Every structure is written in structure tokens, then in C-alpha cells.
Amino acid sequence: MISSTIVCIECNTRVQGRADKKFCSDACRNAYHNKNRTEIMMGDTQIKLVNQILRRNRSILLEILHCKNPNRPVSIFLLKVKGFEFSFCTHLVNDNKGNAIHCCYDIGYQYLDNGRIRIIRDF
Numbered sequence: 001m002i003s004s005t006i007v008c009i010e011c012n013t014r015v016q017g018r019a020d021k022k023f024c025s026d027a028c029r030n031a032y033h034n035k036n037r038t039e040i041m042m043g044d045t046q047i048k049l050v051n052q053i054l055r056r057n058r059s060i061l062l063e064i065l066h067c068k069n070p071n072r073p074v075s076i077f078l079l080k081v082k083g084f085e086f087s088f089c090t091h092l093v094n095d096n097k098g099n100a101i102h103c104c105y106d107i108g109y110q111y112l113d114n115g116r117i118r119i120i121r122d123f
């Protein structure tokens, strides 16, 4: 029986045979799965790169917390010199006044005026 409504998910040609067939040929099945594997591997590489940046950001915050009075504001410039990447954070939360805390896992920071931030451990 010819199934006229089903098309190969790789090449879009009409698939003949059982209604649950997804591919017109073994070649298309292999091509599709190879492409899928490649995309997953590329995704893994991207995830590793972002994780590296987040890990470095966290260790910079931790280093500053360990050598300074935790409540003392720190200049954004100092963090940038150390390699901190401000466009990467894990999540955002609000303090009890509704001000945003940018989080890097368990450490957060808030933007103050004059190009400074305050690093926050407990939030």
C-alpha cells in the first residue's frame, strides 16, 4: 500500500510503504542520525564553553569576597581586569526591596552607582 501523505523527514520525498515509516531509504536514515549526532556534539561544546565562563566568574567573585570586606563595593573595572564576563550569569533574583541580584550559582552581585557592584553571598 502506498502512503501518499507521508514524506521522508530527511529529504521530503514521498515515502512508500508502511504508514509509520519516517525515511525513504537507509541513506536518508543514516544522514538524518549523523546530522543529529553532530548537533548534539556541537551543543556539548557550547555548554562546556559557557560553563567555563561561569566557573571563572564564580571564582573571581569568591576571590574578591575572600580578600575584602564582603559589604564593601567593588569596581566593575577591577572585575573586568580579572576576566569577569558580565554578560554571563546563572539566574536573577530580587532582594526584599525588589532590586535585581545577578547570580553566579550561589554568589550574587548588585549594580550600584559609579561603576561599582556589591557582591552578596546570602540571598
Ligand SMILES: [Zn+2]
Binding pocket: 008, 009, 010, 011, 012, 013, 023, 024, 025, 028
Ligand atoms: Zn529521503
